[in-house]
Amino acid sequence: MNWNILKTSGVLILLVTFFVGCNNVHPGFEKTESGIYYQVISQVDSLKAMKADSGEFYVMEMNYGTVDSLLFKSELLPDQMVKMPFRKKEFGGDVWEALSLFSKGDSAHFIIRADSFFLKTTRAPEIPEIFLKDNEVHFHINITNIQTKEEIDAEQAAFVNARKYAETIEIAKFIAENNWTNSTLESGLYFNKIKSGKGRKVKAGLFLTFDFEISLLDGKTIYSSIQASYPGKFEYGKNFDTKGLMEGLGRMRQGDEVELLIPSALAFGEGGRPGMIDPYTPLHYFVRLIDVSTKAENDAEAEAKRKAEEAQKMALKLQEASVLAKYIADNEITVEPTASGLYFISILEGDGEQAVAGKKVKVHYSGTLLDGTPFDSSVGKEPFEFVLGQNQVIKGWDEGIAMLKVGGKATLIIPSSIAYGERQAGKIIKAYSPLKFDVELLEIIKE
Numbered sequence: 001m002n003w004n005i006l007k008t009s010g011v012l013i014l015l016v017t018f019f020v021g022c023n024n025v026h027p028g029f030e031k032t033e034s035g036i037y038y039q040v041i042s043q044v045d046s047l048k049a050m051k052a053d054s055g056e057f058y059v060m061e062m063n064y065g066t067v068d069s070l071l072f073k074s075e076l077l078p079d080q081m082v083k084m085p086f087r088k089k090e091f092g093g094d095v096w097e098a099l100s101l102f103s104k105g106d107s108a109h110f111i112i113r114a115d116s117f118f119l120k121t122t123r124a125p126e127i128p129e130i131f132l133k134d135n136e137v138h139f140h141i142n143i144t145n146i147q148t149k150e151e152i153d154a155e156q157a158a159f160v161n162a163r164k165y166a167e168t169i170e171i172a173k174f175i176a177e178n179n180w181t182n183s184t185l186e187s188g189l190y191f192n193k194i195k196s197g198k199g200r201k202v203k204a205g206l207f208l209t210f211d212f213e214i215s216l217l218d219g220k221t222i223y224s225s226i227q228a229s230y231p232g233k234f235e236y237g238k239n240f241d242t243k244g245l246m247e248g249l250g251r252m253r254q255g256d257e258v259e260l261l262i263p264s265a266l267a268f269g270e271g272g273r274p275g276m277i278d279p280y281t282p283l284h285y286f287v288r289l290i291d292v293s294t295k296a297e298n299d300a301e302a303e304a305k306r307k308a309e310e311a312q313k314m315a316l317k318l319q320e321a322s323v324l325a326k327y328i329a330d331n332e333i334t335v336e337p338t339a340s341g342l343y344f345i346s347i348l349e350g351d352g353e354q355a356v357a358g359k360k361v362k363v364h365y366s367g368t369l370l371d372g373t374p375f376d377s378s379v380g381k382e383p384f385e386f387v388l389g390q391n392q393v394i395k396g397w398d399e400g401i402a403m404l405k406v407g408g409k410a411t412l413i414i415p416s417s418i419a420y421g422e423r424q425a426g427k428i429i430k431a432y433s434p435l436k437f438d439v440e441l442l443e444i445i446k447e
Contacts, residue, residue, distance in 0.1 A: 059144055113135055114132075187266060210288060254289055342399050356389075358388065361386065363384050396437075
């Protein structure tokens with residue numbers, strides 16, 4: 001069993017304490033005061049329930065994703081379990097608060113905000129596109145145990161020792177079943193050529209482009225650059241992946257296809273790769289060497305690609321002004337833009353408190369491109385909260401929301417210079433895209 005501490009760009013997950021009634025947004029779910037929706041599927045006797053505390057770990061099955069698509073499944077981990085340390089909540093409605101609702105033996109479905117989870121908890125640079133529509137992350141958990149670190153360490157030590165002896169048996173079985181004879185190199189690497197190429201031979205300083213697939217010896221695929229449509233590329237002689245792959249590539253020439261059986265000593269060793277590869281795990285690689293180029297050839301290709309990308313960005317930049325001007329004319333917008341280029345179109349004058357920098361605000365919003373393509377909305381979901389003027393949102397939002405009073409509604413036409421600029425945000429918002437937001441200031445939160 002592996003000690004897996006789940007990360008998403010780096011982090012972990014779970015729920016909260018205050019129970020309120022059912023809600024209209026998610027029928028059948030309870031809602032906490034902090035905005036966590038939860039539904040207990042099965043629960044232990046509350047009088048005998050064991051809850052996690054400081055220094056302890058949740059041991060559980062976990063899946064999470066959108067309402068209809070999973071991003072993570074613990075069953076794909078080597079031991080099919082996630083082991084996460086107990087933490088006190090960092091903010092209301094976070095994953096840690098969510099987990100604290102449950103006890104050993106509980107199975108549950110809970111929902112937290114995607115923006116808070118990815119941007120605050122995992123500190124991801126942006127929210128994954130599949131979560132933009134609903135701004136919700138759905139977690140499905142089954143807490144099978146709650147253990148101390150000492151208990152987990154003892155289990156891990158026993159597991160590592162068992163893996164050490166199992167590796168030799170697994171390699172011998174694979175070699176026999178696949179009839180790999182006379183393929184062992186002095187290092188312990190097994191090298192089996194499938195196809196011989198006629199191109200340039202690999203040597204230090206050359207740049208390699210290659211497809212590769214990594215599998216366990218039972219056939220389970222760990223990674224495939226072919227499926228990802230993303231070939232490996234690096235300068236040979238510098239580190240890439242494992243020692244076994246480096247040695248195998250060094251025996252190839254352009255056009256070769258080979259299979260490698262890499263013992264753990266030339267792969268990830270006694271540590272394995274937590275959450276993906278167990279300790280003392282031998283690996284099976286398929287490698288296809290697509291291209292071998294000199295530094296000059298590689299630099300020329302990279303420069304050509306850079307120029308093509310710059311040309312595309314320049315075209316989008318030049319196009320933005322005409323797209324924005326056409327939208328303003330077609331929609332007969334007569335308000336003057338602010339100094340930053342923001343168009344603030346008041347729909348309803350609020351009669352409440354004025355929003356000011358440094359205050360936490362709660363808003364509803366819908367965002368589209370100027371052609372009407374939607375990319376995000378809070379309507380029908382929980383409102384969005386952020387501290388105004390703290391660079392927690394795009395500049396156009398900080399400026400536009402500060403022009404509202406509580407109860408006010410407006411349309412914001414935001415040029416890319418105060419939106420995402422030359423960056424692409426997800427698949428819908430391209431570089432130099434002007435954006436349209438319909439916003440409503442619901443509340444200035446007193447803290």
